[in-house]
Amino acid sequence: MKEKKENRDVKKVENKKTPEKNQDDSNKLNTLKNSQNSKEAQKDLENNIQEIQENNNNIQDNSNDIMISISKHIIDYDIDTIRKRYNIIDKKGSIYLIRAFINNKTSEWVDVQVVKEWTNLESRKIDPAISRLIQVGLLERTTKKHRKFLRPTKKLLEELKVIADEKERIQKHLEQDTDIETKINEVIRNNYMDKLMKIVSGYPETKSLEVDVKALDKVDISLSDWVMINPDEAISQFTKEIHKIDLPTDILKIEIHTRFKNLPQSSQKNIRDIKSESNAQLFELDVMVRKATDVKPKLILAAFECRRCGNVMTVEQTEEMIKEPFLCESCETRGPFKLLTKESEFVNYQRLTVEETREKLRGIDRPKQIKVILDDDLTEKGIMPGDRIRITAIPRITRKQHQNKKSLVFNVHLEANNIMKLESSFEDIKITKADEKQIKKLAKNPKVYEMIQDSIAPHIKGYKDVKQGIMYQLFSSPPIEMDDGSRIRGDIHILMLGDPSTGKSDILDNVTKNIAPRSIFTTGTGSSGVGLTATAVKDDETGEWVLEAGALVLANGGLAAIDEFSHMSKEDMAYMHEAMEQQRISIAKAGIYATFPCETSVLAACNPKMGRFDDYASLSSQIEIPPPLISRFDLIFFVRDDINDTIEVTEQILNTAKDPKSVKPTIPYKTLRKYIAYTRRNIFPILTDEASDKIRDFYLKMRGADNEGSAISITPRQLWAVIRISSASARIMLSKKITVEDAERAIDILTVSLKDAGLDPDTGEVDIDKFMGGISTSQRTNVMKILNIISGLEKQFGTAAKEEIVAGAKEEGLDKKQTDELIIMLKKRAEIYEAKPSRFKVVV
Structure with missing residues (x-):
């Protein structure tokens, strides 16, 4: 009797459905009721809300019953979380008791007998729950005129407020869900039909529909905010609405990607602004590419063959490592399995390492870096290291693993939704x-x-x-x-x-x-x-x-x-x-x-x-x-x-x-x-x-x-x-013409430079060879004089004595210091060598 009473709201809906849909939705709701983890249950609930609603499109009168049923289960999940947090062993009694205070919305003293009537449970089941809730500080009890009264403590009221807020959020989500579908359908039909036709005619060379996020405000000012906060849901919703459109192709056999661009200022970030709370939201970043891997195939749907019975089954791949089937669907054994690459599905994959652009980091020494994942047609953009790009991306948090140990510290990378090369024309510097x-x-x-x-x-x-x-x-x-x-x-x-x-x-x-x-x-x-x-x-x-x-x-x-x-x-x-x-x-x-x-x-x-x-x-x-x-x-x-x-x-x-x-x-x-x-x-x-x-x-x-x-x-x-x-x-001067004055300024500064670097101290003239070749024209002439003197002495005496070289150089106008410097330079350049102490020969 009590189980029937607990599920009466669900049965109101189920009795009006076809047997197939009735069984399908009942299974979904029962799965949610039996979940032990409230947060996971809520997530499962939200993921299935839309599908449940679609099954009830033709049963408009039952929408309130669905809302009542789902809301009750939401409450039960959150109450179960409270029970576990305070280590309340009794489950059924505590859930019924807390739910009673939620449903009756009271914070005043209530007679214990009245509370028991609210729960519709026997005293032997409700009394232990009351005692435990009083013990953990969620209820308080008093006695007036030999009668016992209960009321929720401030601690329980705070917990109940959280539950009420969560219930309200889910209810609003349910109410707005159909509205969002209508708005997205309107956006596509009014703005993107021509682009969709071009994509279909050019497929697979063109696969992506670019959606201007700022333009969504023209339909509804809150729609762009919803897209940036819930990008995964938004992409899924756009895909569903595209599938509803009558296009000249089998739309289910082609994959059209929804790519967002032109995000509002509030979503334009630097890499250092990406924090843990940024997970799974949509952002736009201007970055510099530091590294780029080759484009390679990535497995997204793996086909496995059971080596025992030959049955072929597919497994969607969402992790970094390949995930095999747990059991064969045919012979119910645990493999072994063989990966069939020909029957599997792959997508192009590329990984970039990007860093913040330095012009945005005045006073900050080191730009932050982050990894970016590109897939499918985004890998065809020809991105190279050194490119400046604007990426629309979703931050993803993944677990770090060290020597097969799971760490409490997670990594963050960006999953690119859209990408655009920026020209090197200072366009990122805004000039009003x-x-x-x-x-x-x-x-x-x-x-x-x-x-x-x-x-x-x-x-x-x-x-x-x-x-x-x-x-x-x-x-x-x-x-x-x-x-x-x-x-x-x-x-x-x-x-x-x-x-x-x-x-x-x-x-x-x-x-x-x-x-x-x-x-x-x-x-x-x-x-x-x-x-x-x-x-x-x-x-x-x-x-x-x-x-x-x-x-x-x-x-x-x-x-x-x-x-x-x-x-x-x-x-x-x-x-x-x-x-x-x-x-x-x-x-x-x-x-x-x-x-x-x-x-x-x-x-x-x-x-x-x-x-x-x-x-x-x-x-x-x-x-x-x-x-x-x-x-x-x-x-x-x-x-x-x-x-x-x-x-x-x-x-x-x-x-x-x-x-x-x-x-x-x-x-x-x-x-x-x-x-x-x-x-x-x-x-x-x-x-x-x-x-x-x-x-x-x-x-x-x-x-x-x-x-x-x-x-x-x-x-x-x-x-x-x-x-x-x-x-x-x-x-x-913002001049469109180079004038004589401009030429004179250029000549003046170049003359200063040439005199600084190319002045020959021997002649007092500018000699370009002095800094281009390391030796001026006058030095080169003097070098030739020394080499000729050494060659002549070598022919006469076999080697050239240093005293004789100095004497010969003096006749050519070179003093002893100049001659000594030139001999040292020629030895370093291996044009002469010292055959005996102070006697030299030319290197042949």
């Missing part, structure tokens, strides 16, 4: 109308060049020429694209060579952290493994070879500041030639062949091998950078520790220490970053005839075209440098 107005106002200021220079490392005194060069580098020039597909770089490369403690590293740090809209700071000594360029590395999890991008690739479209440039590895040094000129990096390792884009400006700094620079020694003899690599820099500056600047530097340091806030840029960093991004996105100057004539005259004059035999002071690479700097100067 007010920003644009302020930028145009700055460009009209006649002192804008000085203002920008003074904003670069304002805490470091002096270095006007260096800061001017960096200013042009930040704005750079647009690349020149040829009709035949070749490309001439527009990025400007700068090398700072200087004594220790002259502020080079501070300048690099200031530029990357505060000014350059897109940048990365690294060192030649600190780059290991992947280094500065790119390489193939073994994946930590799978042991497979994967591509990983280095600093120059990650800074693609921006600036890479490299300190201790001369200390980089030989492998990186070899790749730098291609990276700086062709602006690409080609990798051929471990069977992987790839080319990475590397449209990056390089701002490098290094110290001399012997501590301080010697103006009279060749550049290549003082730094460990090969001359061909040095020649790829447009501007080279010497940063010297000048004793004449001591007073000014001292005052600057002391003033900064006394009042740090007084040291600030002339143009706020935020405004300067937007200024640079705006020009690089919108300004593409054209070289005018007047500016071209000015540059031509300068180049021919420096080449010494009218003076045969003179030292070469400039090469076509410096000519391109002048053009780039002229274009950068025009960009600063």
